[in-house]
Amino acid sequence: MDATWNSGWWDFHPLSEHPRKPVEWSxxxxxxxxxxxxxxxxxxxxSSSRQFKLPSPTPITSNANAYDPPTIITCSLDDRWLYAFFPGRGEDGLCCLWYRGVELDNWNVKEWWLFAQSAGAVAAHWLGGSREWDIDPTGVPTRLPPRGPLTPVSNPTLILVTQDHRLxxxxxxxxxxTLHMFSCSLLQSSVTVEQQQDNSQHPLDEVDSVRICTNAAIGTTYGDSTILVAMRSQIFPVVSFSPTPDQFSLELGLSLDMEPDQTEVYPIACEDLAEDSNIExxxxxxxxxxxxxxxSCKTHPAIEKAPKRLNNLCFVCNPPLNGNLSSSTMHLVASFVDYKDYTSFPLSTMKCYPFTRTDTTGREKRIWTLQQxxxxxxxxxxxxxVVGPGPTCADHVIYVSIYDTSIPQPPQKIKQTEISVGHLKLLKIPDLTYDDTWETFPIILPAHTIGREVPINFVVSPGRNLLCSVFPSPWSSQMSIQKLPRLSSTANLASGSKIPPLALYIVIAIISNRSTDDLTHTLSQPSTxxxxxxxxxxHVYTLLDRHMPEDFALQLGITVESYRFRVLRTxxxxPDRQRADAIWxxxxxxxSVATCNAVFGDCTNGQEYQIDLVWQMIDLSSWILNxxxxxxxECILSSDFADSSESSGDDLFGSDSPIKDTNLRSLDYPVFLHLVHPKALHNLRIALGHVNQFRKYLTGLTPSTENSQLSKEVLLDLVEYSGIDIQGLDEIFEKLETSISGFEDDELxxxxxxCQPSLSMQISLREVVNSMSRSPALDxxxxxIKSFEMVDGEGQTLLDRRQKDKIKDKDVVxxxxxxxxxxxxxxxxxxxxSEYGRDPMVPRTLSNWEKSWARKCVCGGLWSMIPS
Incomplete structure (x- = not known):
């Protein structure tokens, strides 16, 4: 009989504790x-297993025991800057700003500074950055208006809300x-000018208590420079240590100069302190x-009598409807947990506070007003x-995770590694009702965590496809990756769009210059x-051709990413694994062919070549010929020799050759796409022409040094021993290029x-395959039969040794x-x-094209540093 695990209020108590363990998905x-x-x-x-640590600022490296783990981690939209706050242990808190280099794991400390105790950072938000993109179900991308205030003279620009209610x-x-900063009070109207002293003062606290901001949310919206700040505070008692005369009225023979016992300065537990009922x-x-x-700051009337035990506080904004900036709205969403005196299950309550903007003709042209x-x-x-917004900016929805209070347990004889503990749903804004057009996804966690802990913090991936959660345990840094709800098939059909939503999200990520790893993760799963x-x-290629034409390498990069990670997970x-491996x-x-053409073009000045780069061009020529x-x-092995009675292959290999049995090879093999895709074949012809032109150039030179003579002989040997007459093969490619020029774009x-030729493409391919098998241009x-495969020892030529080096690691560029x-x-x-441009033995200035490879790989992927 199946058992059921019933939770208690203590299982969910970490949800209302602040600050939570942070998590950020850049x-x-x-x-x-x-x-x-x-x-x-x-x-x-x-989705790789690459892990690393960020370097620590000087105060932490010198005395790590003086600081707690960070409570805030936030990365800028361009992924160049990272901020974190480390609370001090009886000392001032530490803020640190990192700057990222070319590689995604190359971070360096830019600045660090201190915040006084009880004045540490509570919330952080980046300003500026590029305008966001959105896309409708028909695949039309839209550039959204700027969000928040403009920052024309600063980059980066970060705003912080601190415990003492300052921004x-x-x-x-x-x-x-040099890093600069200035601030203003959030509890009274004030104006502060850069590089001038701030004269604003805090309103006086109560005589026997002080208010500390424990939770804050920062909100910006589209087409408006306003920054809205919501704050929840906690009231801490101020204990007086001055003894009264009555405390020492008895004559006990003790000195009246002794200090009072201060071992119980704050005997009250933090969770038992009074929580302010207002949200400033x-x-x-x-x-x-x-x-x-x-x-400048202007205070708004506080939201009064908000429930206690604040769980989440966040702003949700949506773009203006039809470009009408006056229709901008911003919603403050707050969730609360009532533990009912710890006698029963906690009750969850969610509130939405809509703010609307009204344009006026007075001094204040825009006024934000709180609605019901x-x-x-x-x-x-x-x-x-609670995490918002939804998958696209046009969706007025937010993600919400709801935990079950009782969980059925499988029988002990059934070993289950994962179990569902709740579900993820989307709530409409502002009415907070479930959006049934989106599916409900279960929250799957490791079975061993049931009854021990629940995730306390979540972050949504940049592509709004996955969710990462962290646990409160102080003994581990465990994470859990969940799938986010997707638009139901019924709703997708009702929209009238035939484009899969995943294709829309991939296109948005590409034109927004974001990583697509979290999106292609779905395509790489064996279940797909x-x-x-x-x-x-x-559909991705169709939309990219419509909005970003002539970017052949960009589309191929998505193909590499989707199929390569599928190979790693299969x-x-x-059989699909072998197919996917051949595809990527x-x-x-x-x-790489397009990259080689770019390098040749960069190293050529008319008919002249840069002699100092001759060995680099030989490496490119060798790769192209291979x-x-x-x-x-592959063409020869796939040809139908029965069609040619004069086939030289019969005489060459004899009756026992395995080639005779290879006419059953399928022509839909991915490698044949090189020959039937017009753009790929055109690039291949250009690359072959570069090799031929470079060979002619070296042939016409009179070597003046041993190095130039050696390079000349190596290249000539490469071409001679390849078994290919470049001119004759180019004539075959020229005829093929003419025959495939009529293919429709949709078919391509x-x-x-x-990554396989269509049936109509295979007709042209069969002709060129049989033509190659009979062509005298191919030896x-x-x-x-290569000489280096048959000879091993001192008799090898330099070319033979270079050919055997193919098994070693090659530079991808x-x-x-x-x-x-x-x-x-x-x-x-x-x-x-790659070590391209990093060899200290080859000092030279990189060209603009080479600098682009310094930022990204030829496939468009980001670099990470190889451990030395």
């Missing part, structure tokens, strides 16, 4: 969390390397007058976390068929999405051997390694 797909016990930030790239602006002025509201404006920035609040109580389950993957990618015995390697080769050899051999997109003996003379880079998308 736009480069790096998940950052706090170490359980030490003041250290841990980072992990999703700080921390920024770096352009062309200045403030409206802040950050402006630039042409010389200095001005920070909306309340909802959850009779079953406990609300754990290759047909479904091809369908999604087809069993080696599954073919797509990567297509990108690729073409592979293609040619579907062929590239599945089959040299193609299939230069195609040369990795020399390991400098710390290299590793691509998180394709796994390629």
């Amino acid at each position: 736009n480069s797909s790096v998940i950052l969390t706090a170490h359980a016990l030490r003041p250290v930030i841990l980072a992990r790239h999703f 700080f602006v921390c920024y770096l002025r352009y062309y200045k390397n 509201m403030a409206e802040v404006q950050l402006q630039f007058n042409g010389t200095r920035m001005i920070l 609040e909306i309340t909802r109580e959850f009779e079953s389950g406990v609300v754990a976390q 068929s290759l047909t479904e993957v091809a369908e999604v990618l087809y 069993s080696s015995n599954v 390697r073919t797509a990567h080769d297509m990108i 690729l073409i050899e592979t293609l040619v051999k 997109r579907r062929a590239m999405a599945s 089959k003996a040299r193609l299939f 230069s195609k040369g051997l990795l020399l390991h003379r400098a710390q290299g880079m590793d691509c998180v998308r394709c796994g390629g390694k």
